[in-house]
Amino acid sequence: MVRVTLSTGRGHTVFDDAWFHRLHELPAEVRRPVAERVAARMAELPPDRGLVEVGFDPATALTLLSHGLADDRFAAARDWLLRSVGNRFVFHGLWGVEALFTADAAAGLPVPPAVLAALRRTALGGYAPASTHAALKRLTDPPLNVGEAWSDAALAAVTGPDDPWLALLRHLTTATTAKPSAAWEQTARALADAAGPERVRDLAVALLRQVGHPRTLPLAVGPYRTANDLFDAHNATPLRGLAWLASLLPPHQDTARTLGALVETSLRKVPGVGPRSPKVANAGVVALSRIDGEAALAELARLAARVTYRATAKLVDSVLLARAAALGLGREEVEELAVPTYGLTTVGSAAVPLGEATALLTVGGVKATLTWRTVAGKQVKGVPAAVRRDHPEEVAELRASVKDLDGMLAAQRDRLDRQFLARRTWAYGSWRERLLDHPLVGTLARRLLWTVDGTAVGFADGALRTLDDTPVTPPQDAGITLWHPADRDPAETAAWREWLERHAVTQPFKQAHREVYLLTDAERATGTYSNRFAAHVLRQHQFHALAAVRGWRNRLRLSVDDTLPPAVRELPAWGLRAEYWIHGDAADSGADDSGVHDITDSGSFLRLRTDQVRFYPLDAPENLAHCDGHWPYEMWLRDGSEPVDPLPLEEIPPLVLSEVLRDVDLFVGVASVGNDPTWQDGGPDGRHREYWTSYGFGELNATAQTRRALLERLVPRLAIADRCTLDGRFLLVKGDRHTYRIHLGSGNVLLSPSDRYLCIVPKSAGTAQPAGYLPYEGDHTLAVILSKAMLLARDTEITDRTILSQLQPRGDAERARSQRVAAETPHEIPQDAT
Template identity: 30%
Template sequence: MSDDSADLRAHLDALNAPRPTRAWRRRTLELLAAPAARDEVLRRVRWYATKEPDLVGGRPFSDPSLRAEPGGRGRVWAAALLGDPGVIPLLDVIARRAAGVTREFEPSAKLAGGAVNALGEFTDPRALDVLRGLSRDVRYPGLGRQIAAAVEAAAARRGITPAQLVERGVPAHGLGRDGSLARDIGAYQAVLVIADPLTVRLTFTGADGRPLRTVPGALKVPFAAEIKELKSLVKQVRATLAAERTRVEALMAVERSWPYAEWCRYYRDHPVTGAVARGLVWEFEAPGGVWHAATPGEDVLVTVDGRALPDPTAGARVRLWHPARAFPGAVRAWRGFVTGNRMAQPFKQAFRETYRHAGPNGRAGAGPGPGFDGELRRVFAEGEWRVSHHDGTRFERGTAGRWREVRPADVPPLVFSEGTREVDLFLRVTALAEEEPFGAPSASAEIRGDVLRRVLPGTRIAGRCAVDGRFLVVRGELRTYKIHLGSAGVLMEPGNTRLSAEPARLPGPKGLFLPFEDERLTQIIGLAALLAADHRITDETLLRQIRRGA
């Protein structure tokens, strides 16, 4: 199928390692000196990425094409050595196909590993963004290690740490500092904007000044290529924004700080990362080693009492604020600030579950409740720590390539809190946890209760709702209901009989501000809105349950 010269084909087929030697690279570039050779390599790599799968009997993972390709690894490396950034999206697709992410082709560890390591050769930030996406989506541990190795190799070439490489390589996608981009298309102006840490919007504004969320009919045919490019850009920005939310949240387990000038450049002022950073609380070091908490406002750092924090010096340190490191009064104050200012946080920060070690026997003093079990093993804190759970929670620290268990009493506070949180959240969503839908509330349930006390007073159902221990009590016209803050299960009074309500039938919390995304909290509020007006329910299945025993 290939028209490669015999020498080039033999050379590419001979690559039998994930990363080629310098001699192999030199010889490859010599053989690619001819334009025809370069074109043929790129054509074949493009075929790997665009070939329609031939699924045997319609079964997933049944197309053998990529696995059967003998020189695939050599060709993706040859394409990468050409330095053409247009190869980056092709390598992304190839890695996903060969790793089984797309469920089309028989997995090929050689080809997937070759594509991953070849991506590490690029200095273009988009390649690093692709590697981050792959690390999130790929499920094979071996390939995950190769992704980490590719990032480490790229960082070593620049003389920085992998964490620094990732945060400095976040693509801006052509957006301005405010996270927006405008293009004139026909008689309309298309505007792509990061509206908040969770939302990317594309609108079209015509002569009447009214923004449209859909593509105007007048643009669909004559400007089809431009529209396609814009939609692709929206997809890329959303992927980068999601990756940044995940990356920055992972820093909650790390004792890491930045010089103020560096933090401004790579966090506050970055077109994408800035949308995440400006929705968070940070700490700024003052002379004498005192830390002051503030959040980025309009060209000013705002403290919890609404005052402006003096600008730190360029070398002053900045770190991410964590409630486990703050006094309870400060945590309550920041929660009030977040809800009072309708500050949408990219992840739970002010309302984050925290866990502290307590107890002389070295066991966790706060964590998963009794009766919960499951299996979990997760690496976190930039790969330095691992938490696992099976009949108990264990912390291990990576040292010289080996994992060594550390007593909970000796685990750093942030690592302990975040690791225990991982275990608790994991166990609460297992089937075992669901066996006690009305049991003692978890830390997450207590957080939901705090949020509800703060946001419900401004709603039309405020007079009918009250948080009482582990329940949100809702007074309807027909009955009184108790919604469990952990499971969202509903009990009806009198008699504490259970009500079965399908989540799909629930109305959403219209216009209600929530400081973070929480599907269970949204479900609880939807239930409350429904049951507060139970006399208006038309669903006969629900009505029969409500009227029975009322």
């Protein structure tokens, strides 16, 4: 066996699992001389490399041959084998390893914790034989797999074999159902009482905070390249039990916050796999649903606005519906009432005295900041030493509040942005209490436009005001709705934009500047579908994530023989369903390396091709098409149902049509490969070069046209105004080296007059909002355009070598090489756009 392995670099198929079992069953008097010969053969290999070179099979064989034989000469092989197995995610296909551990268990030998963890993961993956499963039933300790920060800390807290905490950890491994049973809960309470409720509570909260931290024992993952980013499959069950346990313990100010973070951490997506552990996320929601008080309800409300994973989102929704029914309120009302203040005493601010200093908590945009005012009245960012010494717990809570505020502000912003299609109307009294004057939500609501019984108003100088700044005091029962430009005359919309500018109001999302998508002649001709956003190439995973945020239901297209529905947004308030038809994009099947650059390791398409937008009644049968688009969409009819025709676009309410098309325009504008500066070569085989050029420098879509209208007002105020000019689809920037044309749709740059492409890749996808006044937040491309303009207007100050190399005259080959380098090298671009 050793000779075969050394000569071929691998084991031989004749050495299967049964062969290893028979090897171990040989009499000891036969095994000992053979083990000595194998050990001698392996000893001839170079020091410290022998076991690595021969691999698992010979090391396993030697360990089995020497099993039960008292001889230190065989210890090196066994130690290496155990260490190697313990570092693996799973070890299926390593013949003989199961035989070894079965033999160890039968002999009563301890199994190292890391090896036991690998055994458990292998068994859960379905790769272990029945003998391994039988052995695992006898191996109960430690109850948690080592290698994760939270599990290591939980095991380290055990004080001895009789510690009730150990019994409680064993009980957590029985949390195998979706919700805790009465019997499970009774046992958990009894064990927690025995271990000390306060101790258990503090441990539970501390352990839940460590979930998702980097593994303490990194795994040699082999083909499972994402294993180190996943939760340990065995530990997911006791982790679910730990979440349930937290809801049974004495109240703690951090319990709800920690459970909310657990839900989001568990749903964090791993490339090629999906959410880390939906079952742990659901356990966090179940635990929150069992905790009384505002803090738990606030976390549920925040999760309702943030969670996009469908199963967990439905669970959160059902919990909030149950709370609403118990309180006799509507679902939306419960969400609004659940939003906490996080210590804010007025809209957007709070002052908290701590000793002789004062903590100043303020909200600006969708970010909270914490600063300090010293006894001398000086405002500083750092915590004063005396406060840090005398009030550590209060400082920690304030810092946690800042983090919570950021999360809730983003959640409430997204929730308000979705209200346009919710047809929501508030009574003025409750609206004022829950939105306008709410210390947190008020920071968003006061920057939006509303209609009071049909009259448009904005908030400025402490009051609701009309376009001419007349104060408005509505009656308590007046109806309040969100203002939308689709319902208004364009002249009124332009006037409100000037009003916002005059009062220096920066809206949390586009409202007065919101794009309105009117029916085109082409759409009237097609009748039942829109081709306005067809024939685009989108990055699939970016589209998928963005669709979930905007409330669309979508499934990743895999390179498999399967059919899926289109991306769908359900609009129950209107009785409608919007569909965006998409399919996977791959090379033609005739190519020798067909699809090699188009599919991820997990089999999903990297890119999508887009097609029609259609509307159907909400209850119409769904359409299905093959993932790769080779078969068209067809309605799936079940149980004798009749086909349902798409609705004529002229019958779709203008606001619904506009909002749905705006979503689709957003998908294309963000996810299109045409706005990726690294795609100037057209991607795989250059087949998208024409599309990249036409999109990256082509006609402006509605979003880019809005951006252009804003820049017409903004450019004259820039510090570089004398170097900037708007010219059709471009912002022209005159530098000292060249004149540059920045496309207002994609942000791509051309050198003028040669129209040579200049590749500048922002270092961060989250380019900061430029300094100075902007009428709305959230336009990343606008920030990129302004930042590039500031960089190129001062092109003699550029020091980045990859950018400078593109600014020099050169031949085509050298220029192409410099652009490839630039595409692979993100660059810092200045943020001081005013």
